[in-house]
Amino acid sequence: MESPFGRVENTLGGSTIYFAYAASFFSPVRLVGVVGEDCPPDFLAPMHANKRIDMSGLEVRKGSKTFRWHGKYQEDVNLRDTVSVELNVLAERGPTIPEPFRDSQYVFLANTHPALQLELLGQLKAPKLVVADTMDLWIRHERGTLMELIKRLDGLVLNDSEAKMLTGEANVVAAGLELMVNVRNFIVIKKGEHGALLFTGKRVYALPSYPTFCVVDPTGAGDSFAGAMMGYLAAEDKVDSHTLRRALAYGTVTASVGIEGFSLEKFYNTSRPEIDKRMGEFEELVRF
C-alpha cells in the first residue's frame, strides 16, 4: 500500500479484517472467510488476540494462495488506483459458514462475488438483518446476480461512484432513492471524506465525515465504517431510523480513528470509551 504519507508491504488487510475489528468495539463478531496457506500465522495474530472476534469461521486452505491487493492513493486520498489484484483463493470455492454461526442475527456480506454472497446468505437460518457491500467489478460484470442479491437484502452499503454506476444516475440522491425500492430497509452511500447518506423509510439523511487532517492510510475506512455500523446495530438490536443514524455516526468516528495509522495499528490501542469520546465531539461539531 502506498499513500502520500508512506508505503507499507504485506500489511494485514482485507474488507473482513477491518470490518470485524471495527465491529468488535460494539459487539462480539463471528468472522467467516478463507485465506491461503501462504498467510503467515503471525499475520492474523492480532485478530486471534481480539477476544471479541470468533475466528473459527476462518478457513486456511491448503495449496491455495491468499488474495492480494496492491493499491496506491493519490494526493487526493479519495482517489486510489489498484496497481494489482490477485484473486487467488477467492477465485476458487468460497468459505462455508460453520454450523454454530448459522443462527447469526446481524449479518454483513462483505464485498465479494455476488454469487458467493448469495450462497452464504442461503446458509443462514433466520437472520434479523442482512446487509451487503459490493464494488465496481461486480456492477460491471455480474449485474444480474448482484440485483438478485440486492432484492434479498435488508440493507446495502456502497460508495457514491458505485451507486451512480449501478443506477446510471448522475445525482447521488436520485441513485440512492432508486436503489431503495429494491431493499427491505436501507441504503447507505459512502462518500469517503465527504461523509455518507442514509436512505430509509422514504427519507434521506446526510452526515459529514469527521473533519481531520490526520490521514495516514485510508485503506479499509469504508470497511471500518460498515463494521462499526453493524456492530452498533447488533449491540442495540434495533434498526429504526434513529438507531441507523447513530450507527452511521459511529461508523464515521470509528473509521476516522482507523485512518490515523497504517493497517489496523490504531485500532489495537483503541477501546469503546475512546470511540464514544470522539462520538461526543462529532455530535458537537455537526450541531447547529
Add this chain to the structure above:
Amino acid sequence: MESPFGRVENTLGGSTIYFAYAASFFSPVRLVGVVGEDCPPDFLAPMHANKRIDMSGLEVRKGSKTFRWHGKYQEDVNLRDTVSVELNVLAERGPTIPEPFRDSQYVFLANTHPALQLELLGQLKAPKLVVADTMDLWIRHERGTLMELIKRLDGLVLNDSEAKMLTGEANVVAAGLELMVNVRNFIVIKKGEHGALLFTGKRVYALPSYPTFCVVDPTGAGDSFAGAMMGYLAAEDKVDSHTLRRALAYGTVTASVGIEGFSLEKFYNTSRPEIDKRMGEFEELVRF
C-alpha cells in the same frame, strides 16, 4: 449557461445578484456594483422589484460592456468549465460605495480583483464584520494582494479547491486551519454538493449539503450560500460560533432552493417562512 438539464442564454447572473437576493430573505441589503450600458433595464427589474435590496449603489456605466460568463456544467455538477469570460467593465475602474452606504456593519466583498476588494474595504467607516470571497484566478496571479486582503478580514469564504491551491495543502482541513491564522474570526470552505466546513475559534465544524436530486442549475449556489449566511448574521447581529453554524445551515438550505431553477427564478416565489421550513427539515435530517 449549459447544464445537463438545459441551456439558457443571457440570464441574470453574477455573484452579487445571487448573493443580494439570498441575503434579502434575512435582512435589508445594500448592493454596490457596476454594469455596462448594454445591460437591458428589464434584466435588473427583479432586483429593483425586491424592496429589501437597495440598488442605489449600482452604477450603470456609459460606454462600457457588462461582465459576461459562459459556463458549462459537466454531468457531475460539481465540475464546471468556463467556456468564455469577458471582464469588460470589471477590467476598468471599480464601483464606489455611495456615502449613505459607508456605515454598513455587515460587509461582503464578493469575488473580484483583490486590489478592488481592498479599495472598497478602505471606503467603509467602521464595519463590524468584513467577509470576502475569491477565486482561482486571483490565487494564481495576485497572491500577494490577496494575502494582504485576507489579513484584514474577519472571515473568508472559498471553495475546497481554492483553499488547497492557496495553501498548497492536499487535505482540506489542514488548509482551513492554515488559513485561520490570517483572519480575525472564521474560514468557510464550501464543498458544493458535499457541504461546507467552518473553522472558528480553533475548532472545525462540518455540515453536509441538503440532499436533493432536484438540481436544475447550480450556478450561483456558492453566492446564494454566502448571501444567506451574511444576511442571517446581520439579522442576528452576532458572530459567535453557534450563530455562525446556524448561518452556514441557512446558507445551505437557501442555496438548495436556488438551484432548483435557472438563474433566480426559484427565489422569486420563495420567502423566509419557506426557507425556515426547509431549515427545520435540514435540522431533522442531520440529527443523530
